Amino acid sequence: MKAPSRPNRPHGPSRSGSGGGPGPRGPRPPQRPAQSAGLPARLLAADALDRILRGNASLEDAFINDQGLEPRDRALAFRIVATALRRLGTIRAVIAGMLDKGAPKSAPKVETVLLVGAAQILFMDVPDHAAVGLSVDIARGDITTGGFAGLINAVLRRLTREGKERLAAAEALNLDTPEWLRQRWTKAYGAEKAKAMCAILAHEPALDLTVKGDPEKWAEALGGEVLPTGTVRVLQAGAVRALPGYDDGDWWVQDAAAAIPARLLGDVAGKSVADMCAAPGGKTAQLAAAGAHVTAIDRSGQRLVRLKENLDRLKLKADVREGDATSIAAGPFDAILLDAPCSATGTLRRHPDIAWAKRPGDVGTMAALQAKLIDHALDLLKSGGTLVYATCSLEPEEGEDQIARVLKERTDVTRVKITAEDVPGIAAFITPQGDLRTLPCDWVRGEPERSGLDGFFAARLSKR
Numbered sequence: 306m307k308a309p310s311r312p313n314r315p316h317g318p319s320r321s322g323s324g325g326g327p328g329p330r331g332p333r334p335p336q337r338p339a340q341s342a343g344l345p346a347r348l349l350a351a352d353a354l355d356r357i358l359r360g361n362a363s364l365e366d367a368f369i370n371d372q373g374l375e376p377r378d379r380a381l382a383f384r385i386v387a388t389a390l391r392r393l394g395t396i397r398a399v400i401a402g403m404l405d406k407g408a409p410k411s412a413p414k415v416e417t418v419l420l421v422g423a424a425q426i427l428f429m430d431v432p433d434h435a436a437v438g439l440s441v442d443i444a445r446g447d448i449t450t451g452g453f454a455g456l457i458n459a460v461l462r463r464l465t466r467e468g469k470e471r472l473a474a475a476e477a478l479n480l481d482t483p484e485w486l487r488q489r490w491t492k493a494y495g496a497e498k499a500k501a502m503c504a505i506l507a508h509e510p511a512l513d514l515t516v517k518g519d520p521e522k523w524a525e526a527l528g529g530e531v532l533p534t535g536t537v538r539v540l541q542a543g544a545v546r547a548l549p550g551y552d553d554g555d556w557w558v559q560d561a562a563a564a565i566p567a568r569l570l571g572d573v574a575g576k577s578v579a580d581m582c583a584a585p586g587g588k589t590a591q592l593a594a595a596g597a598h599v600t601a602i603d604r605s606g607q608r609l610v611r612l613k614e615n616l617d618r619l620k621l622k623a624d625v626r627e628g629d630a631t632s633i634a635a636g637p638f639d640a641i642l643l644d645a646p647c648s649a650t651g652t653l654r655r656h657p658d659i660a661w662a663k664r665p666g667d668v669g670t671m672a673a674l675q676a677k678l679i680d681h682a683l684d685l686l687k688s689g690g691t692l693v694y695a696t697c698s699l700e701p702e703e704g705e706d707q708i709a710r711v712l713k714e715r716t717d718v719t720r721v722k723i724t725a726e727d728v729p730g731i732a733a734f735i736t737p738q739g740d741l742r743t744l745p746c747d748w749v750r751g752e753p754e755r756s757g758l759d760g761f762f763a764a765r766l767s768k769r
């Protein structure tokens with residue numbers, strides 16, 4: 306069963322995977338080829354996955370050191386790792402069922418190589434012999450895993466034969482979303498929504514783009530469709546940088562939900578607007594493209610480098626400032642967008658690593674920081690100015706509860722209810738209180754890969 310990831314044919318090896326008769330631990334691993342065309346992508350995938358699972362790297366950061374790799378190989382490596390992370394609980398259960406003593410503890414990278422191979426065999430349209438053979442090649446090329454090449458070969462070959470039944474049994478256990486998150490979502494949104502959210506997280510999301518010009522034109526050029534909010538959604542066509550319009554700065558990657566908050570500030574042309582937690586700059590770009598004088602603030606210098614690169618590519622301008630938004634001296638501003646740092650549990654479709662990196666305590670830690678950020682943002686706002694607060698979190702402590710607190714504590718602040726007229730297509734996301742709440746399972750648009758959007762919360766406040 307090769308599902309539910311989207312088809313992906315790597316330009317891979319032609320090796321047969323046959324390696325002679327069985328050895329003491331099962332079939333002998335295939336002979337190592339002189340050069341396998343698909344190997345660089347798998348090596349990068351194994352290295353990145355290892356750094357995520359054992360080095361606490363984020364999915365994004367794990368792919369920073371990929372210089373020199375073909376964009377096509379990089380894109381394939383990324384999809385392998387994202388698939389392995391998206392289905393981590395299930396794949397681990399399947400592998401555990403085939404290893405009496407579990408993966409060797411003395412060589413943790415063996416598990417990584419098995420995960421990389423299993424993700425391809427179970428969920429991607431990669432020929433089985435390529436997935437097995439290249440995993441064995443990775444093992445042989447690493448001193449810590451070389452001695453386990455036979456084991457890896459045997460497990461993965463068995464998986465090609467028995468994967469379907471083993472997958473069905475493991476999938477029934479719902480292991481791909483950590484239990485603490487399932488419980489939280491059930492409490493906040495009910496069992497049915499929580500189940501639907503977990504279900505959509507198993508699927509690779511489409512590529513969402515915010516375009517500078519006419520969305521219809523770009524949807525046609527990229528083979529995508531225009532969503533009700535104006536985002537262009539494309540079933541991913543490989544490397545993003547190779548798509549038409551990238552080099553010319555005609556669009557940028559931004560989830561459909563992430564594109565809504567900046568628009569809740571209304572017409573910002575000519576206004577002074579602070580983007581308080583701005584990097585890597587998706588919302589700064591929206592504000593600048595809408596004609597605002599943007600001050601883009603972020604505490605991370607490294608992330609601001611990316612913001613500047615993004616603005617340069619898009620030919621947009623902002624006053625970029627490195628600083629702590631809980632205390633920075635700036636403004637006052639006509640309007641402020643506070644896209645606050647958060648647990649990011651709304652973005653698991655695109656960042657499946659987050660599900661395994663976060664801990665329950667992170668929600669409270671982020672909520673405390675958000676409260677400080679909101680208070681300072683309000684202080685930097687002109688009287689009569691508008692603040693839009695947003696987080697890509699599904700946790701009420703980082704959304705609804707923040708607004709309830711601020712409205713209770715500050716008499717100089719009122720909620721300006723979000724309405725369906727603010728942004729086309731958002732009516733279904735407006736809460737009874739007049740805030741915005743999207744869930745990953747919203748927007749069912751045919752097959753799951755075309756559906757869904759990030760989980761976001763947004764509220765609009767005005768300072769008297």
Ligand SMILES: C[S@@+](CC[C@H](N)C(=O)[O-])C[C@H]1O[C@@H](n2cnc3c(N)ncnc32)[C@H](O)[C@@H]1O
Pocket residue numbers: 581582583584585586587588589602603604605608628629630631644645646647
């Ligand atoms: C959700 S991301 C922002 C995404 C960005 N608005 C966009 O659309 O591309 C949160 C950002 O907050 C920044 N951040 C975290 N704590 C901060 C603080 N105290 N002051 C300023 N920025 C902070 C992080 O470095 C990160 O770039």
